[in-house]
Amino acid sequence: MTATLRQAVGAEWAKLWSVxxxxxxLACAFALTVLIAVTLGGASATDALREYDGDAGAARAAGVRVVASEAVVSATSFVQFALVALAMLAITSEYASGAIRVTLQATPVRGVVLAAKALVVGPVMLAAGVLSGAVATGVVYAVLSADVFGGLVVLPAGDAVADLLGTxxxxxxxxxTTLGVGAAMRSAAGTLTVMFMLxxxxxxxxxxxxxxALLDASLRMPTFAGLAFMGSTDNLTGGPMPYPAGRGCCGC
Structure with a gap:
């Protein structure tokens, strides 16, 4: 990392945490992750019990299980917008206030500025996803362990680690991606609209x-590709993804 990029990263880090x-x-992302994961996990357990007329013993004997961390993965389709808003503000707020002029005077190369923002925002979002997912997984496991949910919840360590890292x-x-769109649009409203549609x-x-043909195209767009990458079994399509998890990171 060059000295210029290192200084730019330090400046972006300070700006991110100063507002x-x-x-x-981040608080909204944490709260939404817990709330939605518990809701989805509870719905999965309730549906499983309904298939066996409420007989939890029969469901367990048939191998029915609700993996706590899978509910966190399913929640990403909704929670992602709280973090999209944060990434969007990291770039569009400077254009709105005119502070981008000061940023570019300090670091005249736009590519370095965008790289610095990405090197700050990316790791923060990764950590936020892992930490909020870990908290939500623990809450889901605790809630679904109640008798009313039939004790179908499980928490395999390997699956949980893979799900949380994938998230x-x-x-x-x-x-x-939001940073790139924000740099192109230079508008919060425009960036949010494009990202929601995408x-x-x-x-x-x-x-x-x-x-x-259109169905196959939609399954290769970011949200569905991300769900495939995370190995989700709840992807709104009603069937399996047309490509393995390893290809989900590029949707190809």
Whole structure:
């Protein structure tokens, strides 16, 4: 890392943590992760019990299990927008306030500025994904261990680690993509609109057409590709992904 890039990274780190929006976005991401993961996990356990007429013993004998960390992975489709907002503000707020002029005077090379922002935002989002996912996984396991959910919840250590790391990587990649869109759009409203359409709006619209070729295209867009990368079994498609988890990081 060059001295210029190192200095730019230090400046971006200070800017990120000096505003309240960072803390609010991270707090919302943590709260949403826990809330949505518990809701989805509870729904999975309830559906499993319903198939066996509420007989938890029969469900367990049939091998039915609810993996606590899988609920966290499923929650990423919704939680990602709290972190998209944070990544968006890291770039568009400077254009809105005019502070980008000072930033570019200090570091005249735009590529270095964007690289510095990515080197700060990416790791922060990865850590946020892992930490919020770990907390949510623990809460899901504790809640679903109650008798009302039939004791179907399990927490395999290997699966949990893979799910949490995958979640963190997914959030980091989405956030870096948001930085790029924000640099191009230079507008918070424009960036948020483009990212919403890219991550959720357009894939779902295409999915509803039912056209096989369009369906395949939608499954290769960022959200579905991310779910495949994380090994999700709940991807809104009603069937398996058309490519393995290892290819989900590029959607190819």
């Amino acid at each position: 309240r929006a960072t803390w609010w976005c 963190g990587v997914f959030y980091a990649l989405v956030s870096v 991550l959720l709006g357009l894939p779902l619209v295409i999915l509803m057409t039912g056209v096989p």
